[in-house]
Amino acid sequence: MTNKKVALVLLEILALSLVVFFMIPLALVLFNSAKGNVEIITSPLSLPENWGNLWVNIQNIWNNPNIRYSQALFNSTFITFFSLMAITISSAMAAWVLVRTKTKMSMFIFMLFVAAMVIPFQVVMFPLVRWFGIVQRTTGLPMLRSYFGIIIAYMGFGSSLSIFLFHGFIKSIPLDIEEAAYIDGCSKFKTFFLVVLPILKPIYVTVLILNGIWIWNDFLLPMLILGKGTPVQTIPLAVNNFAGAFVTSYDLLMTAILMALVPIIIFFIAAQKHIIKGMVEGSVK
Amino acid sequence: MDKDKRMQKLVFWLFLIPALGSFAMVQIIPFVIGLYYSFTDWSATAQPVISFVGLKNYSDAFKDITFLYSTIITTIYTVANIILVNIVSFALALLVTTQIKGRNFYRAGFFLPNVIGGIILGYIWQFIFNQFIPRVSSLWGITYLADNLMLADSRTALLALVIVSTWQYAGYIMMIYVAALQNVPRDLIEAAQIDGASPWQRFKTITIPMVRPAFTITLFLTLVNSFKQFDVNTSLTGVGPSTMFMGRAINGTTLLAMNISNTSLVLRNTAMAQAKAIIFFVVLVVFSLLQVNFSKRKEVEL
Numbered sequence: 174m175t176n177k178k179v180a181l182v183l184l185e186i187l188a189l190s191l192v193v194f195f196m197i198p199l200a201l202v203l204f205n206s207a208k209g210n211v212e213i214i215t216s217p218l219s220l221p222e223n224w225g226n227l228w229v230n231i232q233n234i235w236n237n238p239n240i241r242y243s244q245a246l247f248n249s250t251f252i253t254f255f256s257l258m259a260i261t262i263s264s265a266m267a268a269w270v271l272v273r274t275k276t277k278m279s280m281f282i283f284m285l286f287v288a289a290m291v292i293p294f295q296v297v298m299f300p301l302v303r304w305f306g307i308v309q310r311t312t313g314l315p316m317l318r319s320y321f322g323i324i325i326a327y328m329g330f331g332s333s334l335s336i337f338l339f340h341g342f343i344k345s346i347p348l349d350i351e352e353a354a355y356i357d358g359c360s361k362f363k364t365f366f367l368v369v370l371p372i373l374k375p376i377y378v379t380v381l382i383l384n385g386i387w388i389w390n391d392f393l394l395p396m397l398i399l400g401k402g403t404p405v406q407t408i409p410l411a412v413n414n415f416a417g418a419f420v421t422s423y424d425l426l427m428t429a430i431l432m433a434l435v436p437i438i439i440f441f442i443a444a445q446k447h448i449i450k451g452m453v454e455g456s457v458k
Numbered sequence: 459m460d461k462d463k464r465m466q467k468l469v470f471w472l473f474l475i476p477a478l479g480s481f482a483m484v485q486i487i488p489f490v491i492g493l494y495y496s497f498t499d500w501s502a503t504a505q506p507v508i509s510f511v512g513l514k515n516y517s518d519a520f521k522d523i524t525f526l527y528s529t530i531i532t533t534i535y536t537v538a539n540i541i542l543v544n545i546v547s548f549a550l551a552l553l554v555t556t557q558i559k560g561r562n563f564y565r566a567g568f569f570l571p572n573v574i575g576g577i578i579l580g581y582i583w584q585f586i587f588n589q590f591i592p593r594v595s596s597l598w599g600i601t602y603l604a605d606n607l608m609l610a611d612s613r614t615a616l617l618a619l620v621i622v623s624t625w626q627y628a629g630y631i632m633m634i635y636v637a638a639l640q641n642v643p644r645d646l647i648e649a650a651q652i653d654g655a656s657p658w659q660r661f662k663t664i665t666i667p668m669v670r671p672a673f674t675i676t677l678f679l680t681l682v683n684s685f686k687q688f689d690v691n692t693s694l695t696g697v698g699p700s701t702m703f704m705g706r707a708i709n710g711t712t713l714l715a716m717n718i719s720n721t722s723l724v725l726r727n728t729a730m731a732q733a734k735a736i737i738f739f740v741v742l743v744v745f746s747l748l749q750v751n752f753s754k755r756k757e758v759e760l
Contacts (some may be wrong), residue, residue, distance in 0.1 A: 181493075181533070181557060182560060184556055184558050185551065185558045185559060185560065188553050188558055188560065188561075188564045189560070189564075191553070191564075191568075192563075192568065193551070193569055194563050195567060195571070195605055195625070195629075196570075197569075197717075198571075198582050198583065198586060198625070199570075199582075201585070201586065201590060202582055203587075205585075205749035208731065212587065213589070215588050216591050216593075217585075218590060218593065218594060220650075245630065257574065259476075259480075262476075263477040264475035264477050264599065266473040266474075266476065266477065267473060267474050267477035267478065270469065270470045270473040270474055271474070274470050275467070279470070282474065282478065286477075286481065289481070289486075289619070291483050291742075291743060291746075292489060292739065292740060293686055293715075293735070293739055293742060294686075295574070295686075295702040295718045295735040295738055295739075296489065296492055296732075296736060296738070296739045297484070297485060297488040297489050297492055298488075298734045298735075299492065299495075299728050299731060299732055300489070300491040300492035300495060300720055300732070301488040301734075303488075303495075304483075304487055304488050304491055309484075320511065324479050325483060325484070326480075328477070328484075328486050329478070329480035329481045329482075329483055329485055330485065330486030332477045332478075332480065332483070333740070334486075337476060338753040355580055357662055360741070361469045361473075364474070373672055386573055389575070390573075390574070390575025390576070390578075390689075391575075392575065392576065392577045392688075392689050392692070393688060393689070393719075405742045409575050409577040409578065409689075412577060412578060412581065413577055413692070413693065418579050423585065423589065424584070424644075424720075426581065427585065430578055430582055433578050434574060434578065437574060437575075438540055438570070438573075438574075440623065441566075441570060441573050445566045445569075445707050448573065449565070449566070449569055449633055452572070452630065452633075452635045452636055453630070453637065454521065456634075456675075456679060
């Protein structure tokens with residue numbers, strides 16, 4: 174073997190050991206989810222004595238009235254799905270007319286969306302809750318502790334980055350295609366939904382992933398809009414409540430964490446190429 | 459013609475309304491209300507009359523030593539994080555852009571912690587710091603680590619936060635460096651090789667200057683994200699162990715975002731929390747402008 178080959182093998186070993194090192198925390202969660210509390214405290218680093226415990230613990234968490242995991246899983250999925258639909262469609266529509274209309278007003282609105290990206294959530298969070306409360310009292314719309322309110326909130330907070338990304342992409346689409354459709358008698362609505370939207374697919378995936386991972390993991394916004402311990406809880410909220418109340422039941426805590434990890438890890442493994450590309454692209458622009 | 463124009467205007471607003479409406483609902487209106495509330499005596503509890511108090515909340519915020527303390531430790535945390543995250547991720551990026559076979563697998567592995575939410579991560583690491591490390595250290599005879607819990611002292615708890623953030627963030631920043639490293643033209647490196655430049659010289663004079671634009675981005679991202687840290691702070695350390703600051707007992711690991719939240723949620727002084735949030739916002743903008751300016755000046759054009 175040449176020197177170069179030896180070096181490559183050594184680098185391979187180094188990289189592999191680093192990945193294993195990075196995965197230790199996640200492996201610990203898995204191993205300890207299959208143990209009882211005593212076994213965790215006496216031997217937190219060994220493999221479990223009986224993997225069958227894992228199933229028992231999972232059932233425990235699934236039905237536990239203090240975490241209501243199945244309900245939280247449903248809520249997280251429901252909220253993420255409908256928020257994504259709302260954000261992507263509304264932002265793509267807005268970005269399209271903002272690119273295609275060359276007026277001062279259109280320029281100004283676009284700048285407003287972009288400028289809002291620098292505002293930290295802390296600046297708007299308390300007035301937001303207050304304002305949602307006022308809207309709820311005066312119009313009767315369910316803004317707080319409801320799916321509707323939180324989806325509207327995600328739509329508004331997600332719009333800035335999404336419009337920015339769609340805007341950049343639409344600028345590069347030649348106008349001819351849309352004009353051809355228009356001459357063929359397509360209305361503006363038809364042109365957008367049948368001609369423009371399909372072209373947006375690559376950037377659409379990026380926008381979905383960026384917003385999806387943020388919404389799925391978000392904690393502070395649901396805590397303020399939905400509230401702690403109310404009927405509508407997302408997974409991060411449910412785990413937070415549960416951990417606060419069961420600090421020393423490590424077996425249940427580890428299983429709850431494992432079950433919170435599983436959906437996102439499965440999703441990551443299934444779509445890792447798109448996820449890594451989307452998350453990196455979205456931030457660099 | 460006139461009708462056509464009106465139609466176009468109508469379509470413009472129709473397409474814009476869903477996004478603009480929700481954006482106004484959750485960003486513009488609360489921002490304006492918040493600006494106003496920061497000059498009033500607004501508290502979170504229902505109150506019939508809100509009165510104007512001028513700059514009182516701002517001067518109270520500046521006099522509040524917990525706010526000062528949070529600003530100091532958030533700055534320390536941010537600087538430590540910027541340094542550690544960028545060193546680790548740059549090293550990892552160099553490693554996974556070599557010719558090793560499993561490089562895509564390793565990239566995904568390092569990236570994985572980034573898709574897990576901060577709340578969940580914090581609880582995992584709390585278990586590691588409170589159970590796993592003490593247990594392992596006592597087995598291996600490292601009595602110092604076995605007897606002293608990292609999360610029980612504010613300085614080591616802050617270090618713990620930096621460790622967890624690095625673990626969470628390094629793979630993500632690594633991918634930005636990977637993209638930059640792949641853009642370094644091969645022929646430039648080969649030409650230098652022919653001219654007899656050593657690997658270190660090639661690294662210093664070609665690779666580093668070529669990836670400098672990436673540094674602008676990665677430093678900006680780590681700066682902003684560290685400064686706004688809240689989730690891991692909540693689940694890993696909480697407000698933290700008590701520590702002495704300016705002659706007063708104070709919560710040791712309350713970063714700025716948490717200090718702002720607790721000013722309203724715990725102390726019920728929402729107007730002051732609002733003033734703090736606006737100060738936080740201004741400081742963040744100033745810091746990031748300074749950083750981007752500084753980094754841009756060091757970039758090279760090619």
